[in-house]
Amino acid sequence: MKEVNRMGRIPESVIEEIKHAVDIVEIIGRSVKLKSAGRNYLGLCPFHNEKTPSFTISPDKGIFHCFGCGEGGDVISFVMKHRNMSYPEAIRFLAQEAGIRIEGDAESDKSFERRKRFYEINSLAGRYYFSELYQSAEALAYLKRRGISPNTAKKFGLGYAPRDWDGLLKAMEKEKVAPEELATLGLVIANKQKGYFDRFRHRIMFPILNRSGKIIGFGGRALGDDPAKYLNSPESELFHKGQHLYALNFLENKEMKILLVEGYMDVISLHQHDLPFAVASLGTALTQEQAILLAKYKKEIYICYDSDKAGILAAKRAIEVFREIDCTPQIMRLEQGMDPDDFIRHYGKEAFQKAMDNALLPVEFELSLNKEGLNFNLPKDRILYLEKAKRLFIKINRKLIRDEYIKRFAKEMDLDEETFKNEVESLMGRKVRKNIPMRKKERKRELKAGLEEDVLRYAMESRAIFDKIKGYFTQDILKKDEAMELADFITCLYDEKDRQKINMDEIIEHYRLRGEMSAIIDSIARKREREKGVPEKAVDEMIMRFNRAVLEGKKQHLLCEIELLSDAQMEEEEKKRLMKELLTKMHQLDIELKI
Template sequence: MAFSEDIIEKVKESNDIVDVISERVKLKRAGRSWTGLCPFHNEKTPSFNVSSDKQFYKCFGCGEGGNVITFVMKTRNLPFQEALKYLADRANIDIGEDEGRKNETEKKEVFYKMNTEAARYFFRNLTLNKNVREYLYRRGISEKTIRHFGLGYSENSWDSLLKYLKAMNFKQDHIIENGLALKSKEGRVYDRFRNRLMFPVFDARGRVIGFGGRVLDDSKPKYLNSPETPIFHKGTNLYGLNFALKAGKERQYIIVEGYMDLISLHQAGITNVVASLGTALTKVQARLLRRYCEEILISYDADTAGQAATLRGLEILREEGFDVKVIKVPDGKDPDDYVRKHGEEGFRNIASSALPLIDYRLENAKGNLSMSQEEDRIAYARRATEILKELDPIEKDVYIRKVSEDSGISENALMDMLKGGKGREQQEPETGHEIQSFIEQAHVKAERNLLRLLAEGDLVLRERLTESDMVLPSHKRIWSLLEGYDGPREAIWNHVESGCTDVESSKEWAIIKSQIEVPSDIDKDILAEDYLKTIRHYEIESKKRAMQKKIKELEEKGLLKESLELAKELIELQKASGR
């Protein structure tokens, strides 16, 4: 449901930004503004500034900024419409909902309450079952941890939960739709989870959205999760994110595979951990993490499936711009086993020596190959060069030396393989022109799409962006015309059209106007983040190309020391950009 500008402005005006932020951050007056420790990154000296006059916040440490709505969106992990509704309720403003949406919202609230009651039921079962508690104690899980994560037990019964929920006045059809019961072909309704250790799954706001159940015997499947429901979508949530957010402002998160991995790490004192709910990491999960951290350490099980999941996850995280590293748990153990044996310090030690993305891929390529056998050395070199082909020239130079040292094959031979080698038809492009053109094209489209959103009167986005977010001069001109101009869409468009007095701006504005309007049910904030990410990628790639050109010029002049220093800066830039 789209809300009018009048409603948005009324909600903002009725929620003073200082009051709202003070609920989360301890603010101190500094002249006409307020300052405090930033809620978005760790800091000891306050760099977070809130302007009561402008109703705007800005952190001069990490760059986060926005208005009262964006603050609620980021700190409470809410989409725009829910953040607006939260603030409207806070100010007792009725913003209205259409009947269909209202019914869907009410049903979801019923499902959240049902899951809360189910979690309480499972927890009570656990407190009464000595065998299950002793199983957890043997796994090193304390009573305090059991309570913290709300662990429970589903009885070895066909319908005990079903009867309990029906006695709590929940409808049978809703219990089935919420994934807590199943209906057979014969029409018999029975509990989904039976004789299992139960793990409530929470969303980022701390609401119970689903469950995971682990068997306590040799039956299959070992783990059983809630199905997709109106409130539970496995590929869009992360187990333990709510606990990680409460733990602090870490800009580094650890991703593990299973419930017990996460719980054992938490109990040991390592709380910046999330788990991928037993699935391969998805792009949506990676984007969710991007709101909260910049560096990811991934620690999946050491078996073949775990390694394959790690490689898939690494690529997704790299594409989202994370600095990615892999924790290699010794002796093929999983994080749960290792931290129980070696404690917090032991796990932090192996985390501190986590392998960067390329190093992990090269080590994985080596596998069980023996570098004392000629055939294995050649096989490793071929695998390694396939990985190195994806790298920038400076990275290639660094890693060719490493592969040469590992395999005993000369750098020249490896370079020949990279360039195509004999027997290969593949050739590298003569220049980076085609790649550069593609990047520029994507960046231009992203700028146009952002400006189209602004032209639709997106006030929240307008306050998030600045002229520096645009690269093309014509787009900067259009942004300056849109910035600060309010009114209906037709008035905004006429204002921009009359202000585009040069040919290039007029041409670009005509293209922007012709863009297809974004449907109302699409999350425009996520779209905007993607567009901004594309622009940032272009800017970083442009900077890399300029640095590479400068390095070459320095080398040609014989200024090797200066060239090496700049090469180090380039590598750091590549690491920071996830490449």
């Protein structure tokens, strides 16, 4: 109780700031494997045992809910339940995640100071390694051999950890850093017999920075014959391998691309060749959290892994991780046995960009892999390839795209397109039938959501209709982000003076790589095909529907306010008065809605 009172002093605005600063998907995604489902995410509930997912997160609303056991709430209640924390503990935990200091809260001050100290120590260690680099002819020679310029080395803060067992220990002693502190960050290792000794020895050092440019850990590459070629800092309070990417701190807004590679050296080499959007995961396979993080930038994602067996396997896994969150990367294939660093040093920037232009979509990539080693003169090989291709095509949810692939594939393999398409679809039919209850539910939801699609479909039909209805491109009508985005794009297209209508193909082409847009675009395309044209009367009817939807929106707002008010802690008389006001408004709305 005392705790709660003490926390009661934390202004509501700070709690709001914290909730705003943390990402509920990121926080929950650390412990629950998530799948994208439209605007929401779906996963197996961490609070009860289940085999099919009924746990949902709505990032827009900032809440989670489990339809299986009924657990639900905001990010704070998730942390409380999942980590078994009290309310103040959860607030402090999230504040720390967001790097927000809760003024006047002793606990928060303490943890803030501790982290500040850790960053300071990492920065001192980074400076030590950096200065050691220029003392070591061997380390400098290595960088030179790898083609890394002094400027690039400086940009990435590269350093060298000498061979000594206590080089860092001694240097840090002068800076008044205790061995225990270094051990907490994994920079030194505590040993019962030998005491403390340096973790990184005779290695090129790569400081790993978070997005705000602070060192959270280090990677070290062995210069000698240490069997561990790469060594990373262990997990610590600052360093969580699965949640960061190397060089993400350099990614600028103006870049439209992200290039995901495997190694630190690849990243550095690409940056040096003026491709400053290369990043790498930190010595692990791509995690779901990293994929979510990358997808949030809403840029085109390219995967360029090493062109060997391990690299291809890693790329296939990464594709699956992205697929789960409905994100479509493009995959580059380099010459056999090459990594991005080899490639760009050998062929240069232009050739690399050309390889980016030739990057494959996931299906194309897998088709090209399936083809390897087959001889199409042998019926057996040919049939094997066709069967594998069918199984790839059924994974494509969007009919338009699937049909396009089938068309091209049939042509390439000299097949009858219709027959092949039927075979793919009957294979799908077998899969789909299992899920009929779900499909029915989806269809119902689609009917309700039909208004958004109609608005956009009508707006595309002609400039005259667009002018009539564009005033309704508001959040009340276009509730989905995707619908709003599409409305913006349509408005942009009509900015061209002579433009009279908008073709479906333009929309499809523009959003080709944006998986999250596919549901709404497909549904518009289907309706357009079904109902050719838009009669005048329909437009007027639609405007009436709009007005109604605006009123409905107001009603929803009112209902929320009433709910909030009934939970609010305030004087009873005042509460009654406000409630009466709200109910009167509600009554008026109901009358308007009946007309």
